[in-house]
Amino acid sequence: MKKLIIYTILIPALILTTACDDEYLERLPLDSPSSETYFANETELEMAVTGVYNRLWYFPAGIAWFLSFDFASDDGWDRNGSTLQALGRGEQNADNGFTNGFWSHFYRGINRVNYITSKSIELRQKMDPDDYDRLVGEARFLRAFYYSYLAELYGDVPLITSTLTLEDSQTPRASKEAVIDFVLSELDEVKNYLPMNASDKGRVTKGVVLALISRVALWNERWEVSASAAKELIDSGAYQIDPDYQGMFTFAGDNSPEVIMRIQYLRGVATHNMPRNFWSRMALGHSNKKPPQDMVDTYHCIDGLPIDESPLYKPNSPFENRDPRLGHTLVLPGSRLVNWIYETHRDSTMTWEFRGDEMIRVPNIEAQHAYASFTGYLYRKHVDVANYPTDVGSSDQNLTIFRLGEVLLNYVEAKVELNQLDESVYEAINAIRSRESVQMPLLEAGKTQGELRNIVRKERRHELGMEGFRYFDIRRWRIAEDVIPGPVRGRVNRYGEGGWLNSAPMIDEMGTPSYDNISNASEMVVVETRAFNPERDYLWPIPRIELETNTALTQNPGY
Template sequence: MKNFLKISLLAIITSCSSADMDLEPLNGPTSETFPASYDEGKMGLFAAYRNLSTIDAASTPIWHVMDNITDIGYARPGTNYTSPITSSITTTNALTIKPWEIHYKTIARCHAVLDKLDEIAGLTAAQKSELDSELRFIRAYAYSQLIELYGDVPLIKSSVTLENANVARTPVAEIQQFIIAELGAVAPQLPISQSQYGNVRASRIAALMLKARVELYSKQYAAAAVTSKQALDAAAGVYSLTPFNASVNYVGKDHTVGEPDPSNIFGHNGFSASKEWIWVAEFNMNVPGYLHNQQYYAASRLGKGVCYWGPTQNLIDSYQMIDGLSIIDSPLYDNANPFKNRDPRLDMYAVRPHSRYLGYQFEPHTSFTKVNNYWSAGAPTQVNNADATNAYRSFSGYLWRKTVDIADFNSTSVSGNSDLNVGIFRLSELMLIYAEAKIESNQLDNSVYDMINQIRLRAKMPALPTGMSQAQLRKALRYERKVELANDGLRWYDIRRWGIANTVMNGYLYLNRNGNNWTKSVITGFDESANPIYNHSQASASFSTQQVVYTPNKDEYWPIPQSEMDANPLLKQNPGY
């Protein structure tokens, strides 16, 4: 849906924004009287939703940035993205500054309406409940992100002035309980679904899912199992997994056959029609500044992009074979054709050599001086292979397919923009939250298998064998989170809360920028979290490497921005910065 916020945001842009009003316009609200009506309250609500969408890096919404500073994704080398993976991030890094600033600005916009709800004339009980519940949900989400990124942060529950702006940091555990209590209170006030608005507004399922996520992240596993079950029960008949479209038949095959296309889930069509999405960040070409340039930064050189982000070899090697075994255990693995018979999500979510992407044959190896252009009518034509020769081609040798909709191809150029929505919550994550909570509570019943197997069967992967131990199910769950939620922006949090960041982010990331051949002998095994273990001497002969460093008791969190430290003397910096 591309028109839900259009009228409201245009009104905000032309008259007020609730948090940025310094003058008193003759035809709109002022900061002294705002909000004076239900309509103005909705303007403030929509401004808060809108504000969440402004957190980006390299013109890419933050949700599609975060996995590219982990073991499964890689960004073009540079200060903003190399420093987080080498334990050298600073207090002035733009990547770490923006989430702090924008989340607190979002919280302030929530308070601009929440603080005055009782003063709005003519507000009905239903209207008050609507504004109250959605604004408190947005505030809870903002705090959930702040504590994951920065740890202890100031917990502000109402508007502040210059006189009381300095607030000390609140312990993470206290904020987690505040979030959990808030979501428990507002969930019953919210409608089960907001699909009529394209899922861009908070629903009861979204509130319960966020509550369950915070409980899971804080290791309150029994509570997370109960909450996520409530959400799943309420979601029955409303939300469902969307089957892959017919292009799944192209996976594991070369470019001559066709192009895998997950847009019925992750593209324009998916956001308008898929029942998998629970909460979505909306973008709109018709509203000034309500855009991003994600496709340009994600796409191949021939696809009019700059290859800014891409999966690592570590992720590519993690994908199982279609028999459910790893590449070192399965008899189906073929060293000469390493992408054949793999988990279909490899090709549906990522772009690898010999496949078709945005209408072109994708080949990072320089031996492919010419590649096929499938956009021309009739037989494909040959074009120069910029994806192998450009100095700024993919730095990992792979690209993300999830984040790009081929429908945008003709409108995307060096200066082009996209209003492709970005998913924040989807049903598959909720199912995995429930499964993980049950596993960690050691409640290994059939419902755990059912949640994981539904996701695997959608991907045309075999169901898990029965009778697995807790450790075996934990490994299976972590595999599913890694591959199903790849580039959804959750891996950064997962590897820290699981306590494995010190392992997967110390040593090397493997990159195949030149599209070299390799054999499975570069891997010696997989660890208990389904991560490949490399024979470095052999792997480095096939792949380029990025050395990564993770410093315990420091890199669990980002630094508080220096500007905030300077402005608020009550703030204390995180350890190690």
């Protein structure tokens, strides 16, 4: 798809002209499509379907949409004074720009698909029917994809599957269950029209469909459906665990055996500024999006134990002997970012710069810049050093949105909830843990359902950190009310202090740290204090403008 010229779907218009004798003649435009002539050939259908893919290019609060949710979870914080930040604090309302944007954005994508399915039927007789079914199947997948997020975020939503007239525009909300029934039914049908893999990068395939089925079914506790779809994809052999965990989220990920789908970008057409949002000031970034200390401390040591239990944990060297995915996911103090050693303690006024084969000492902007450190950590995932220096604000690096690692964990969780604790469960999770660049200890058989439930929930946080899943996981597990409220912390960052906690925090069975036992916890940076109302905040508000224009809608409780 990256080689295609990207078009936005054309909105056909009927042009009526009036004859001098008051007779009305319908005249079709000769130099542009109309609603009577559009979808005259396969090229026009391809253009329209590409217009649906375009909705994947969405950057609310300056971040790729599918990653943005994690900045309202316990895995992230948005420094900007944005409406995303208000969501994290539990201050969202029916006028919140961040939550309202997803409603309008996804429904625009859905409307494009409805136009295609309503207007292109006759074209199937004029082109190769297999090609027609494949193209329309891709569009129907994307409609189901957008609906799956609408249902998770807002609950009951209008289920619109055809173009509406003005008279039909007052549409009530369908139940979430009905929406998910529709999503899974659509996906089950369109998977038969698509190849397991596609040479045209970025297009929807059967593998992508199976991955989404496993995800949506898992989110909605349809364990059998989730496990079955995940197993079909795993057994297909079309995808394998990539030995290079970090590489999947760089330019090299385009050729990763694990990646099932990446959102495609193209210089001159669609780029993004992920490096600008993630990187340090010295690397020309703004450090807008940051991980908190809580996320850092949830990663285990290399012996497989949490940091409050492992003898390998060293408070004065807290990143030694840790799960390698910590360093692959985050930029840690003392690690290299582009050409510099990233240091964030206030006493670190100088740092090291790499100049060819030499390292020299240079002033460290990160130590005291007002908009540099905050929590003391940055994200490494989803950005490649090849973006530096010219493409920091306009990268065409593709972004991974479906991969085998997630599907394996979907399978494990579904099987655990079914209490089917067979050998395949251990094989799936150990395939992830034994990745060459990770090499965490393998799980031994004999765990109880409760033990495996906690293990897979922590594994999802470690394996899928900053991939857009944490926000949905803590909501569906109904633990958001436990892990969201309270301070969002950064590292110890007081002048004259060592910069580290005196001891390990207490880690609960879900992997959540508590700092009540640490003598210098009061020296940790607090960047925000959050709240979560369990009677309201498990759903987003229906946008006020939608309630005013569609009086058949009702608001979610508490808004």
